Amino acid sequence: MVLFGVAVAFSQQPPKSDTTVRDEHSAIGVKEEKTPSSFHRTTHPDAQWYPDAGLGLFIHWGISTVEAKYGISWSMVAGRELSGTQLTPEETKRIIAAHEWKSATTPRHYWSLAEKFNPDKYDPDVWLRAAKAAGFRYAVLTTRHHDGFA
Structure with a gap:
């Protein structure tokens, strides 16, 4: 049940600022910024429940949980602490060479x-019962995150 507690704790964190999100994306080379006017809300019938869904639980359970001290592959981002600027290839090489x-x-x-x-403790039925009892209205088990491990 530790995983459930961690998910609840993270869900109660304040939203990340636009600057933090931009810095995280910049660190991995994502340059495009979407403006609210560029967002597209799907009209697919299967997705219409989501805007009114309420509290949801996302479970990311992969190799980053083995030692429970790393982020979901963010811990491998090479470069200085997130600074809000895109690193040039030369700067990235210099940082890596200088450790x-x-x-x-x-x-x-x-x-x-x-x-x-x-995953010998894999028991989604227990997790979902606990989530429902805690007031979660939906849950998503991420089986493959951006680190590619599945």
């Missing part, structure tokens, strides 16, 4: 955790 990044782990170590990933 100036603030990385919680190395890619080699992060991926070695896949060998230790053993």
Whole structure:
């Protein structure tokens, strides 16, 4: 049930500022910024429940949970702490060569955790009953996050 508690704690965090989101995206090379006028709301019938869905639970359960001390692959982003500026390829190479990044782990170590990933406590029925009792109206189990592990 620790995973459930972690998800609840994170869901109660204040929303990230536009600057924080822009910095995180900049760190991984995402340059496009969408403005509210460019957002498109789907008209697909299967998605119409979402705007009124209320409290939802997203469970990200993958190799980042093996040692429970790394973000979902964000810990491998090479470069200085997020600064709001896009790094040039030359600056990125310099930072890597000088070992100036603030990385919680190395890619080699992060991926070695896949060998230790053993979901013997996988019991979504228990998780969903607890989520429902806590007031969650929907849940999503992410089986493949942006680190690509599935």
